Amino acid sequence: MKTGKIKGLICALLCCLLTxxxxxxxxxxxxxxxxxxxxxxxxxxxxxxxxxxxxxxYALANLSLSINGGDGKVWAxxxxxxxxxxxxxxxxxxxxxxxxxxxxxxxxRMESNNEISDLNMGKSITTEAPTGGVEKYWLAxxxxxxxxxxxxxxxxxxxRLGPSGEFLGYT
Numbered sequence: 462m463k464t465g466k467i468k469g470l471i472c473a474l475l476c477c478l479l480t481x482x483x484x485x486x487x488x489x490x491x492x493x494x495x496x497x498x499x500x501x502x503x504x505x506x507x508x509x510x511x512x513x514x515x516x517x518x519y520a521l522a523n524l525s526l527s528i529n530g531g532d533g534k535v536w537a538x539x540x541x542x543x544x545x546x547x548x549x550x551x552x553x554x555x556x557x558x559x560x561x562x563x564x565x566x567x568x569x570r571m572e573s574n575n576e577i578s579d580l581n582m583g584k585s586i587t588t589e590a591p592t593g594g595v596e597k598y599w600l601a602x603x604x605x606x607x608x609x610x611x612x613x614x615x616x617x618x619x620x621r622l623g624p625s626g627e628f629l630g631y632t
Contacts, residue, residue, distance in 0.1 A: 521545040521607070524552070524580075528601040528617045530626025535572075536589035537601030537617070544582040548607050552580045554588050557600040562632055564619055566600055580605075594624045598632065 522544045528537050537556045544550065553576040557569035572590035580586055601617040621629040 522548055522550045522582075522605075524550070524603065524605060524615065526554075526601055526603045526615045526617055528556075528599060528620060530592065530599075530622045530628065533592050533594065533625055534589050535592055535599055535622055535626050536587050537603075538585050538587045539580065539603045539605070539615075540585035541580045541582050549578075549609075550580045551606050552577050552586055553604045554586055555602045555604070556588050556590050557602065558590070558597045560595070560597055562598050562619065566602055566616070569598075569600060592622065592624055592626050596621065596623050596629070598622075 523542045525540045525542055526537065527540075528535065530536070535556065535558070537554050539552050539554045541550055541552075553574060555566075555574045556572045557566050558572050559569040563569060573588040575586055575588035577586045598619050599622050600619050603615045604612055605615075606612050618631055620631045623629050
């Protein structure tokens with residue numbers, strides 16, 4: 462009886478491990494992170510580099526990006542919710558606005574940005590800007606790279622915020 466229970470336990474453990482491996486591969490393969498985009502238009506002197514240094518194999522990070530507002534301000538926050546394998550996660554968080562609706566961040570005005578050379582698991586980085594007392598369209602954008610890998614991009618999509626920063630909806 463004991464041998465049967467041990468074999469069953471080992472089989473269950475192997476199934477869990479296999480499921481975890483397949484899930485991690487699918488997360489990375491199914492485009493959880495958006496394709497890299499050109500950053501030169503956003504910051505003078507910033508250059509995008511690819512393939513610089515050696516990346517740790519299968520290093521992953523799950524970053525969440527949010528946009529919020531209140532008290533006449535709007536802020537964007539990136540949080541490193543988990544990191545698989547010890548990784549260096551460089552993050553730049555940017556906040557854009559426009560008086561008229563547009564989907565392309567290059568047509569919007571960059572209001573603020575913030576960056577960190579290594580966003581550790583469980584930590585976050587925020588940038589904020591005043592609303593100027595007027596209703597505007599806002600977009601939060603995050604650029605990041607893991608262990609000197611390629612730059613990757615996330616954005617919140619364009620949303621409308623009121624004069625005091627209250628959320629008026631996504632467009």
